[in-house]
Amino acid sequence: MHVIQDLLNLINKGEDLLVPFAKIHPHIKELMIECESITSGKKDVTNCNLRQIEYILCYLHDHLNIGKWDEVAEYYRQAYTSASYMKTLIVLQLNSSFNIDKNIEVVKTALQVIDKGFLLGLPLVSNLTLLTDCARILTKYVSENSVSSSKFNQTEELSSFPHKKQKVEHKVPVSGRPIDGVVCPSIEMFRKEYFTPEKPLVIREGMTTWPAMTKWLDINYLLNIGGDRTVPIEIGSSYSSDDFSQRLMTFRDFIKNYYNAEDGKEIGYLAQHDLLTQIPTLIEDIKVPDYCCLKRIQESDDYNDIDDVEPEINAWIGPKGTVSSLHFDPKDNLLCQVYGAKQIIMFAPSDTKYLYVYDDMPMLSNTSQVDPTNPDLSSFAEFKNATLYTCILQAGEMVYIPPKWWHHIIALEKSFSVNFWWQ
Template sequence: MEHNSLINNLLSFVEDEDELRDSVKGINECVNKTFQVCWNTCNNLNEKTSRVFEIESVLDYLYDELNTGHWSEVPLKVRKAFTAASFAKTIIILKTTMTCTHCIIEECLKTLDMGILLGAPLENNSDVLTNCATFLSKQLNNTPNCESTQKIETTMKVKSRSQYFDNFENLKGVTVDTLSCPSLETFNNKYFSKKVPLKLQDCVSHWPALTKWPDVTYLLKIAGDRTVPVEIGSHYADENWRQKLMTLKDFIKNYFLGESDSIGYLAQHNLFNQIPELREDIYVPEYCSLSDMDEDGEPDVNAWFGPANTVSPLHHDPKNNVLVQVFGTKQLILYAPSDSSYLYPHESNLLSNTAQVDPFKPDAEKYPNFAKANAYKCILEPGEMLYIPPKWWHHVTALDKSFSVSFWWN
C-alpha cells in the first residue's frame, strides 16, 4: 500500500481527534507540550521532521508513571495518555520512512500492542489501537517477505504426560459429574444454583477454534507478530516466577515448540480483545447467561496457551468460571469452599486466594489438616468444558501442549 494511504487509513480510525490531542493534559506540562508538537506532526503529512525522539520521551515518562506503585493504583488518565501516545508514535514511525517495510510494520505493531497492554481504552476512541493493529497485521501478512511457516504437529508424546497422570490416578477423590450438553434448566437447577462443578461435553463442537487452532501455522498467521505477556517459571506462586513481553511467534518457537529450560505460559490474558480475529473463532457458552446477581454484561474471556506441564497452583476465583479445552488435555483437582481451612491459604493479601499446600506433594507435618480435605477430580479433553463455581479451589496441570479459554462472570 502507498505510504500516505497507509497513514490515512490509520488516521481514519480516530473518532474524536480532540480526545487524543487532550489526553496528556494535566499530567505534566512539559510532557504535554511535547506531545502537542508530536500530534501536530501526525496530522500534517507534508511535514518531514522526525519526531521519534520527542514521542519516545513522552512514552518514557508515562511508562515510569505506570510502574510507580501497585498497578491498581495507577491513575486511569495516565493509562489513557499512554494509549494516545502509542497511537501518535505509530503514525510518526510511518512518517519517518518512505516505504513501509516488513520491519517498520512490525515496529508499529509492537508499539500498538504496548499501548493495548499497558494503556486504557479512550472514551470516544475505544478501539483505535485495536483497529490499527488489526489493519497493520493484515498488511504484514500481505507483504512478500513474510516468514513462511511450516505446519507442525502439536500432540505431545504419551510418555510426556505419564508421570503427572499416574500421580493424578493415585490421588483419592470423587470424579466430577459429566453431562452431554445439558439444558439450561438442568444445569441451573442441579449445578449452577447449588454451586457444584460439572464437566460438559458436546457444547462447543461448533467452535471454529477446535479445528483451526491445533494448526499452529494458523495462530502464527493471525497473531504471530503480536506482542503478548508470557509467564516464565513453574507457576505464579513460585519465587522465580516473572512475566516477559514477547511476540507470539517467539513464544511458540521458544516455549511452545522449543526445548527451553524454563516453562513459558501465555496465561490469563485477554487475547481476544487484543486480537479480535481470534475472538471470531469462539462463542460465549449459553450457560454464562445465568447470573448470581441482577446485572448484564459480557464475561471476562481469557486465553491459557502453553506447552505440556504448565501448572496453575491450587487457588480459587471470585466468579463463576467455564473453562473450555480447545486442544490438549488438562487434569484438574478441585476442593469445595468448605474445605478452605484445610488447604492453608497464603496469609499475604496478594496470594490469599492461593493455597500453600500442593495436593500432589502434601507435607503432612507442615499441613496436617490437609488430609481432611475432599478432592474432586476431572480430566478435560479437547471440546469439553468444566464449570467451576466461585470460591472452589482448583489445581490445573496441562498434560499436553494445550490451549484453553476461560469465561468468568457473576
C-alpha cells in the same frame, strides 16, 4: 506507505487523543500537543518528535508502575494508549521507504508499539477500538507483503503441534472424588443443579459448533493472524514459585522457543491473556456459552438493575507441564478446552481452613501454599482434612468452576484453553 493514511483515518475525534493529558504534568501535555499536530498535517515529522514521544511514554510507564496495578488512574493508561498511537505514526513516517522488505520490518516495529499500548493502556472514549484497528491494518500489510513469513518450514516443529482430534486417555495423577460430568445440559438443569448450589461440573460436547476446534489445530493459521503480535508470557513453574517472571515476546517466538521447545529447560505459558480482543479474528472462532447468561439475583435486587455484562475471555496456551497454582477466583468460571488435556483439582470454599493461604502476601491472598499433587504434610498437616475433587478435562469439554472454589490445573500435554469469567 498507505498504511499511514489508513491509521490517520481511524481517529473519530482528534481531541480525544489529548483529553487524558489534562490531568498530567503540563510539560508532558505540551510535548504531546506538539506530537499530535502531525495528525493534522501541520508539520513534518522529525527525530525530535520520536525523542519527545519516547520521553512521554517513559514518563507514563513510570507512573503505571507505581503502587498496585488496579489502583493506577485511568487517565494515565488512556494517555499511554494515545502516546502509543502517536509513536506508531511517527515511527512509520520517519522510516517509510520504497523498499518493501524494509517497510515490513518498520511495520512490525510499529505493531510492537501498538501491542504494548494494548497491554498497558485503556480504550479512549471516542476511539474505543483505536489500537485494535491499528493492529488489524498493520497485520494486514505484513501479511499481504510477506512471502510465507509466518509459516514454519521445519517439518519437526510443525509435526510436533497437536493436529489430531482423537481423545487421549491419561492416567489420573492424583485421585479424589470425581467431578460430575453431563453431556450438554440444558440451561435450566445447569442453573438448578450446579449454578445455583455452586457445584462444579464437567460439560461434555458443549463446544462442537466452535470453528476453533479445527482451525486452532493448525499452527500456521495461528501464526498467520498473530505471529508478529507481542504477548505477555509467564516464565517459571507456576505464578507462585520463586522462579516466576514475565516477558514480552512475539507469539511466533513463544511458539518456537517455549511451546515447541524440546529441552524443557524453561517453561513458558501464555496465561490469562485477553488474546481474543487483541486478535479479533480469534473471537469469530468461538461462541460464548449460553450458561454465561445466568446471574445470581438476591431477593432484594431489582432485575432491571442487573447489568448485562459480557464475560471476560482469556486465552491459556502452553506446553505440557504448565501449572496454575491452587487458588480461587471470585467469579463464575467456565474453562473450555480446545485441544490437549488438563488435570483439574478442586476444593470447596468450606475447606479453605485446611489450605494454608499466603496470609502475609497480599498479591497471593487467593492462593494456597500447598501443592495438592505432592503435599508436604509435615508443613501443612491440616491439608489431609480437605476433600479433593478431580477430573481430566479433555478437548471439547468445559469445566464449571463456581466462585471461590479452589482449583489447581496442570497441562498433561500441549494445550489451548479459553475461559469465561462472569458475575
